[in-house]
Amino acid sequence: MYVCSCFGVTDKQVKEHAAAGACTPRQIASATKAGTDCGSCVRTIQGLLGRGACPRRELLEKGKAPAVALAPDSELAESQLAEAA
Template identity: 70%
Template sequence: MLRVFVCSCFGVTDRQIEDHAAAGACTPRQIASVSKAGTDCGSCVRTIQGLLGRGACPRRELMEQGEEALSATALSEVRLSEAA
């Protein structure tokens, strides 16, 4: 298994970042809170952002679903007020 170090300061690999993202960490700050990656020299933060941008984020998907539900509810309320 090939390990690609994303954060050399703390020895965090791309696989670890992906695992944390799968567990729900969707931002570099959330990755930093569970792994310390990006908290020392900061040179890996853009790489972490790139890795997070490649995959689906469970929290982001839930937020988008919530926004869609909220939009549908708001649209229904507008239609009801127009009908009154």
């Protein structure tokens, strides 16, 4: 099923990125662009990600820096860096 019709991103792709460590819609957007155009898919992405354990949140709670793949030279990358700090 397509989650993001603007960029042709499927629920399978979102789940694969989540399994690889993406915990937030911003991280999914950084990897796939889903949610960066009209934004109507963001709630669906949030639903797919759920509220389960997130390695990134666990690292932040322990005071360790997360290892997050960032899109080079993007506003999302800059906001993720600020969010991780």
